[in-house]
Amino acid sequence: MCSPLHRPGDPLAGAGRRTFLRATALTGAAAGLAGAAAAPAVASKAQNAADNVASWQPDPDSPRFTFVVMPDTQYLFDGASLSDEPVKASLRYILEHGRDENIVFLSHLGDLTEHGLEDEFAPLSAVFGMLDRRRVGYSVLAGNHDIDSRTDDQRGRTPYLDAFGPRRMRRLPTFGGATPDGYNTYHRFRAAGREWLVLALDWRPSAASLAWAKNVIAQHPRTPVILTTHELVYADRYGDEAEFAPHGKHLWDELIADQDQIFLTLNGHYWPAARTVRKNTAGHDVHLHITNYQNRYYGGSGMIRLYRFDLARNTIDVETLSPWILGRDAGELNELERREIEMTGPEDSFSVPVDFDKRFAGFAPVPARGPRPASKLLVPGTVAYWRFDGEHREGTPADPALRVKDLSGHGNDLVRETVPGSPADALRWSGSHHPDQPGHGSLYFDGGKPPLHGAYLRTATNAPLNAKTFRSGYTIEAFLKLPADWDAGRNAWSAILSRRGTLGAAGKTGGDPAEPVATLSLSDGPGLQWAAAPLNQPTAITNWSHELDRETWWHVAVVNDSRHTTMYVDGCPVARNPATRTHGLATLGLPWLLGGYEYGGTLDQLLRGWLGDIRIVERPLPVRHFMNA
Structure with a gap:
C-alpha cells in the first residue's frame, strides 16, 4: 500500500530531505560561538526552551526514521580546554527535530574526552542531561582516550563508568542491559513497526563480553542489530575503501561474521571517513562505516551523522552536518566554519541500498499473507x-x-x-x-x-x-x-x-x-x-x-x-x-x-x-x- 512521506500534521509534509536545514535556524542559534576563539556562551532562554521540549515520542510505525551518530568529541573536552557548545547544539538539534526527522536513537562512538578525567566528563555528562530529562534513547561507549587503553573491559571503576555507566542508562526506556563490568551495553528501540537492537561495545571487549553479546543476540532472535564500537575499520586516505584494523578483524572473526542479525557496524577512532561491505558467513552483506571528524576545524565542530532509514524505499540516506555551525547567522561565520556546515563528499553524504525484507529474511522472514475467504471481501x-x-x-x-x-x-x-x-x-x-x-x-x-x-x-x-x-x-x-x-x-x-x-x-x-x-x-x-x-x-x-x-x-x-x-x-x-x-x-x-x-x-x-x-x-x-x- 502507498505510505505517505510524513504523517498528517507533520510540518514538513512533502518537503525535501534537507529543506529544514536551509529554511530555518536552530532554536539555540543565538548562543553559538561567534568564532574559534570565543568562550562558551551562557545558554539563552531559547536554548532552555529547546531543552524543555514537551515529550519524546518517535513514531514507531512510520517506515522512515532517523538514527543519529556522534563520533569522537575528545578535543572539545581536553583538560582546561572545554567547549561544550558544539555538543549542546547537536543535542538540541535532536530534541528540536525529533518529530520532523522521526529521530529514534543516538549512538556516541567513543573518545568522549581527551584524557578520561573526571573534570572532563563532568561538563559532558551535564550536557547529556538534556537527553536524560526528555528520556531520549542513546548509547555511549568507551574509546581509548576515555580509559586506560592498555586494558580490556575488566579494568574496574573509571570516571567514564561513573558518568555513563549502566546506573545512568537504566533510567532510559531504550536500555536493555549491560555486562557485569558495565562497559558493554545493549539498547532497543521500536521503528518501522519492529524492534531494533544496538550493541555498544567497549574499546576492548573481553572474551566473556563477546560471549555476552552473542547471548544478547540469541535472546532477540528476530531483531536486526546495529553494532557500535570505537575501533573496527579504517582507511589511509579519503576516498579509500575501508579495511579492518587488527582489532576490527578480531571482532569480525569472533562475533560479527557469524551473527547474521548484525547488518551495520559504526565506529570512530580513525579518520578519514570511509566504508566497506563484507559478506558474513551466511552470505549476506554487512555494511561497515567509520565516521570521525576530530581532525577537522574546532575538533569536528560537534558533527553528527544522520542515518535516515527509509524502509518504503529500501534505502538508508546518510548526511553529515554540524548543527552548531548550521544554526548560526551566516554573516558571523569565519572562513573555516563555512566549510564545515555540512560534509558533502562521497564518504560523508551517500545512500545505501538495503532490501530490508530480503536482508532480514534469514532471521525475521516476512510471513506470506494467506488467502482470505470470499466472504471477507463482500463489503456492503x-x-x-x-x-x-x-x-x-x-x-x-x-x-x-x-x-x-x-x-x-x-x-x-x-x-x-x-x-x-x-x-x-x-x-x-x-x-x-x-x-x-x-x-x-x-x-x-x-x-x-x-x-x-x-x-x-x-x-x-x-x-x-x-x-x-x-x-x-x-x-x-x-x-x-x-x-x-x-x-x-x-x-x-x-x-x-x-x-x-x-x-x-x-x-x-x-x-x-x-x-x-x-x-x-x-x-x-x-x-x-x-x-x-x-x-x-x-x-x-x-x-x-x-x-x-x-x-x-x-x-x-x-x-x-x-x-x-x-x-x-x-x-x-x-x-x-x-x-x-x-x-x-x-x-x-x-x-x-x-x-x-x-x-x-x-x-x-x-x-x-x-x-x-x-x-x-x-x-x-x-x-x-x-x-x-
Whole structure:
C-alpha cells in the first residue's frame, strides 16, 4: 500500500530531505560561538526552551526514521580546554527535530574526552542531561582516550563508568542491559513497526563480553542489530575503501561474521571517513562505516551523522552536518566554519541500498499473507466479485465451457469466449498472484494481434451488472501482471475490464464515437487507462496511471464518489486524475468483458497477461477497504 512521506500534521509534509536545514535556524542559534576563539556562551532562554521540549515520542510505525551518530568529541573536552557548545547544539538539534526527522536513537562512538578525567566528563555528562530529562534513547561507549587503553573491559571503576555507566542508562526506556563490568551495553528501540537492537561495545571487549553479546543476540532472535564500537575499520586516505584494523578483524572473526542479525557496524577512532561491505558467513552483506571528524576545524565542530532509514524505499540516506555551525547567522561565520556546515563528499553524504525484507529474511522472514475467504471481501455494496483460485494445476488450459461464479451472489457470472483458431490454452490457470491478493490464483490470458487471437470472459447476457449505472458511485478493483515479453506493437490497448457498447450508440457526441462506453485498458506504455462515459458528460473522461513494470503484480482501483473519479495504483493516487465532475456510468445494457476490448462494437484486442481477483462495489471505498489493504 502507498505510505505517505510524513504523517498528517507533520510540518514538513512533502518537503525535501534537507529543506529544514536551509529554511530555518536552530532554536539555540543565538548562543553559538561567534568564532574559534570565543568562550562558551551562557545558554539563552531559547536554548532552555529547546531543552524543555514537551515529550519524546518517535513514531514507531512510520517506515522512515532517523538514527543519529556522534563520533569522537575528545578535543572539545581536553583538560582546561572545554567547549561544550558544539555538543549542546547537536543535542538540541535532536530534541528540536525529533518529530520532523522521526529521530529514534543516538549512538556516541567513543573518545568522549581527551584524557578520561573526571573534570572532563563532568561538563559532558551535564550536557547529556538534556537527553536524560526528555528520556531520549542513546548509547555511549568507551574509546581509548576515555580509559586506560592498555586494558580490556575488566579494568574496574573509571570516571567514564561513573558518568555513563549502566546506573545512568537504566533510567532510559531504550536500555536493555549491560555486562557485569558495565562497559558493554545493549539498547532497543521500536521503528518501522519492529524492534531494533544496538550493541555498544567497549574499546576492548573481553572474551566473556563477546560471549555476552552473542547471548544478547540469541535472546532477540528476530531483531536486526546495529553494532557500535570505537575501533573496527579504517582507511589511509579519503576516498579509500575501508579495511579492518587488527582489532576490527578480531571482532569480525569472533562475533560479527557469524551473527547474521548484525547488518551495520559504526565506529570512530580513525579518520578519514570511509566504508566497506563484507559478506558474513551466511552470505549476506554487512555494511561497515567509520565516521570521525576530530581532525577537522574546532575538533569536528560537534558533527553528527544522520542515518535516515527509509524502509518504503529500501534505502538508508546518510548526511553529515554540524548543527552548531548550521544554526548560526551566516554573516558571523569565519572562513573555516563555512566549510564545515555540512560534509558533502562521497564518504560523508551517500545512500545505501538495503532490501530490508530480503536482508532480514534469514532471521525475521516476512510471513506470506494467506488467502482470505470470499466472504471477507463482500463489503456492503459489492455487486460482483470474481476470483480464479482453487484446485488447478499450473498452466492447464481453462475449460472451453468455463463459467466463473460471481461470489457476490448477484448472478453476474462470467463465461468464456474464444477467437476462432486460437489454441485451447489461450486461457489457462496459474498459481501466480499478488502478495496481498485475497485469492491465491489467477488466469493467464494469452492474447494479442495481429492476427487477433486469444480468449476472454464476459458477463452473461442477463447479468444484472450489465444494466448498472452506479449513480451513487463505484469502486472497481483488479489485480494484474504483464509478462516480460509484453509488446506495445502486439498487445497495447487491450483491456482488463471493459463494457460493450459504443459512445456513439450511448448518445455521447464528444470524442471518438467508436470507443466503448467504459474501459480499463493498457496503453502502449504500458500504463493504465480508465476511459468511461459518466451520465453527466457528453464524452468519456480519462484517468491515466504511470507506466507499469512487467513481471510485477499490481493492484488498480478506480473510485467514483458521485463527484470525481480517482485512479489508485497499489493504493496510491495517480497524478493524472481529472478534476471533471462525473457521476454514474453510461450503459446500453450489454455485457462486461474481462480481457477483451471492442472498437466500433467489434472485438479489436485481447489481453496478454495475468488477472487476479476483480471486485465491483456500487459505492466509493476508502483505500483502507481495498482488497490489498
